[in-house]
Amino acid sequence: MVNLLEVRDLSVSLGGRWVLEGVSLSVGEGELVALIGPNGAGKTTLLRVALGLIPYQRGEVRVLGKPPAKLTPADRARIGYVPQALQFDRxxxxxxxxxxxxxxxxxxxxxxxxxxxxxxxxxxxxxxxxxxxxxxxxxxxxxxxxxxxLEPRLLLLDEPATGIDVGVRLQFYDLIEEQRKQRSIGALVVSHDLSIVSRYATRVVCIHHRLLCTGTPQEVLQVPIIEELYGHPVSVYHHEH
Amino acid sequence: MLDWFAFDFVRNALLAMVLLAVFYPLMGVYVVGQRVAYFGDAVAHSAFAGAALAAILDWQMGVVLLITAPLFALLIAWFQWRTNLPTDVLLVVVITSVSAAGIALVSLLETPLSLGALLFGDLLAIERSDLWRLLAVDCFGVAMLLWLTRPLIRIGFHRELAQAQGVPVRAVETLFLVGLALVVAVGIRAVGILPMSALLVLPAAAARAMSRSFRGMLFISAIIGWLCLILGFGLALWQPIPPGAAVALVASIVFVLTAGVAPSRKERGW
CATH class of the missing domain: 1.10.8 (Helicase, Ruva Protein; domain 3)
Known part of the structure; x- marks a missing residue:
């Protein structure tokens, strides 16, 4: 399996604070990797580093086999990106x-x-x-x-379904699932919706500035792990793939 | 009134007006879309320093502004990139300092340059060389906008998304700002420093309130621009008002009227 995104030992400092420290993850062809963690854990920062929007201090990042800074416009056309909460001049x-x-x-x-x-x-x-x-x-x-x-090879989605109603949300993830299976696209999805993560992710990575755990949804979405990650009591229901 | 058109200076002024009306209100749509109206104003004020330099070098002011305005635009862009100053603060600092330096130089050098002509333009003193420069900048501007429209719409919508999708944001913005500086530099001789922003921004701002689409905004801004220039020029021929000021006055009235007539944000639902 070819890795479309590979992050090794990534450390990022913003405003003199380490937002990410030694994080590693990969997204291969045909994988939907869910990136979970509490607010301010560094999830969006990781996506922005992968897109070359902010620099990183340590580690190695490869997107479609290249460092983010070396991505050409043609490479970028093969990366689908949906930012978190779009704000624009209305x-x-x-x-x-x-x-x-x-x-x-x-x-x-x-x-x-x-x-x-x-x-x-x-x-x-x-x-x-x-x-x-x-x-x-x-x-x-x-x-x-x-x-x-534009039929991307890699999707980087930062809470893409925020504000979308449940029916369309499922339709949207079904569409990604279809593209993942038919065209072997890879996707890294930041989401707080653990139900969606459980239903669609092939792998889950949880971070809170550092890499906390990684595995299948069944392995990661366990009550003790999620409670430790978010700091709140939770109950977990697993979807069958 | 038709007797007026027997004079060369009136015909030149009319031609200049046509060349301004053809392009400037269209450029204004992009200026408003990129939220760089204040930037255009800062570049216009750099004409004070440009005029002083022209007097020192004994060169034509129009030629000197073609060099100094883009350089000044690049300098502001560089400052903006290097410092964390909010854009509005930076531009106020720039406008104040460059105007003060330019006015001081012009006054000290005791040049025959009229500050009034610099502030409000001198449409009736337009020469052939000014017309050629206006024509050249119109052609360059249209070509630039045809080339940059798509990336500018994307940047105007969401800068980071455009950057992530491979739009060379900084290069596009810099090229646009240099183009804007050239447009401003060439237009100053005709309409002056103060009404320049009115000509660029007011038709587009009025059109923005009345349009649903980007294409519609271009169309309405062009019509309003023509209207302002024709009425403003007529007013200047009728009454002893500098043409630049007359155009700015008409543009302001049109803007206020359209702002009152256009549906409010609440009525539009956003």
Whole structure:
């Protein structure tokens, strides 16, 4: 199995504080790795390092076989990224169709293609809507659709289903599951939704500045481990894969 | 009134107005979208220093501004990148210091340069060489926007997402700022330092409140820009008001009217 993302002994310091210390993980072809941990554990930082958005001090990071700084625009087109809680200037007039054309390029200039892109997340009715008038969940769906449209090899998703209702959330993860199995894409998903993690992840990595544990959902999503990770009493129900 | 058009200076002024109206309100849409209106203002104020330098070197001000404005834009961009100062604070510092230095130099050198012409432009003193520069900057600007529209929309929507998706954000932003500096530098001779932002920003700001789409905003901004320039120029011919100030005045009135007519954020639901 080829590793699409490989992180070894990664340490990242932001504002003089070590956010990540000696974290290692990998995402191979056909894997959906869930990254879990409490708020401020360094999950988003890890994703941002993998995308080359922030530098790291120690360790080694390889994305599609290259250090993040060496990724070309063509490489980046093969990485689908959905950031956490999209915030943008809501005063600019922009239609969803115009945003998608800007994001996806000339190959998607035709209206029918854009509708097809949105269909994947049950959002074709949003094509002619103003971006600034979308709810958080609707906007998240548009960005997720754009991330999937270019048939990426690796997905880096930072709480991608935040604000999306349960039905569409399952539909979205079903779609990733389908792409994972059919096209062997790999995905690293930051999520607090342990039910989703249990149902879809092939492997779970838990971090809290350091690597705490890694394994299958059945191995990791155990009451003592989760209680220690989040610091709260929990009960766990496992989905059968 | 038609007798006016027998004069070369009136015809030149009209041509300059057309060249300004064709492109500046369109550029304004991108300036508003990238939230760099204040940046354009800072570059416009650098004309004080540029004018002083032109007087020292005994060069045409229009030529000197074409060199100093982009250099100044790069300097601000570099400062912005190197320091943690909020953009608005940095630009206020820049505007204040560069204006003070320029005005002091212009005054000390006792040049024939009129501060009034610098502040409000001199559309009726436009020469052939100014027109050629305006035409060149219009062509360059249109080509730049055709090339950069997609990345600029992506950066305007979500800078980090654009960066993660491979848009060379810093290069695109720098190129856009240099382009903006050239546009501002060439337009100053006609409309002046103070009304420059009005011409760039007000039509686009008015259009923003009235549009649903980016394309619609471009279209409405262009129409408002034409309207402001025609009415402003007419006002300047009719009354002893500098054309730049007249255009800015009309643009401000149009902006206030459209802001009152356009649906509010609450009515739009965002």
């Amino acid at each position: 005063s600019m007039p922009l239609l969803v169709s115009e945003l998608l054309r800007a994001m996806l390029g000339e190959a998607f200039a035709r209206r029918a293609l854009l509708q097809h892109v949105l269909q994947a997340v049950d959002a074709e009715h949003l094509l002619d809507r103003e971006v600034r008038a979308l709810s958080g969940g609707e906007l998240q769906r548009v960005v997720v659709a754009a991330a999937l449209a």
